[in-house]
Amino acid sequence: QEQLVQSGAEVKKPGASVKVSCKTSGYSFTGYFIHWVRQAPGQGLEWMGWISPQSGGTQIAPKFQGRFTMTRDTSLSTAYLDINNLRSDDTAVYYCAKVSTLVATAVDRWGQGTLVTVSP
Amino acid sequence: QSVLTQPPSLSGAPGQRVTISCTGTTSNLGTGSDVHWYQHLPGTAPKLLIYRNSNRPSGVPDRFSGSKSGTSASLVITGLQAEDEAVYYCQSYDNYLSGVFGGGTKLTVL
DSSP states (O other): OOEEEEOOOEEEOTTOOEEEEEEEESSOGGGSOEEEEEEOTTOOEEEEEEEOTTTOOEEEOGGGTTTEEEEEETTTTEEEEEEOSOOGGGOEEEEEEEEOSSOTTSEEEEOOOEEEEEOO | OOSBBOOSEEEEOTTOOEEEEEEOOTTTGGGTOOOEEEEEOTTSOOEEEEBTTTBOOTTOOTTEEEEEETTEEEEEEOSOOGGGOEEEEEEEEOTTSOEEEBOOEEEEEO
16 A cells, blocks of 8 residues: 655754655655645644656745755655754654645645754 | 635534635635645544545545635535544645645534
């Protein structure tokens, strides 16, 4: 079955960088976009962007342009989210999600989420 | 402040019907973009509940239904059950192809 398994929780200091991985299995990795979604403590879901595993092309929400990078390694069927120059307000759970086979604008398989904590 | 506006909270008794609204603008829902709905239980990943405005994925009970008109969409839950207590999000796209979520509605079953 389709699975997305994310890397474990991270604790970082302000100004550091972090790389969150999203390893997929059970389907053709290059066939479906991967989206990233953030949920800060006590807040709602926030769409960050997507990556095309086939081409590597990305669409990143304006708010996340600059310090956030989405990449993939097709040989590992894995997508990555890099965050540079971490700030305290980057503390959140980061989810990767695969677009649905039903409609390309929705996601229906999610990773378990990765908690990134930014603290001095 | 989310791009799509949802009521922060709603409540209903078991068996009742509740409606969760999702209001957008001419830059997102008004462009004809589809609306999708997700159910988010604490400590779990969100679940796709309704796709393309009114369609249910396999396994979603027909107590859940969705609709869209112009710049607004709605999720209706009939025959409310205790297990429906969750946060519900609407999601769509804007005219720059960026995804947008509603702020989420916390549904409490009394």
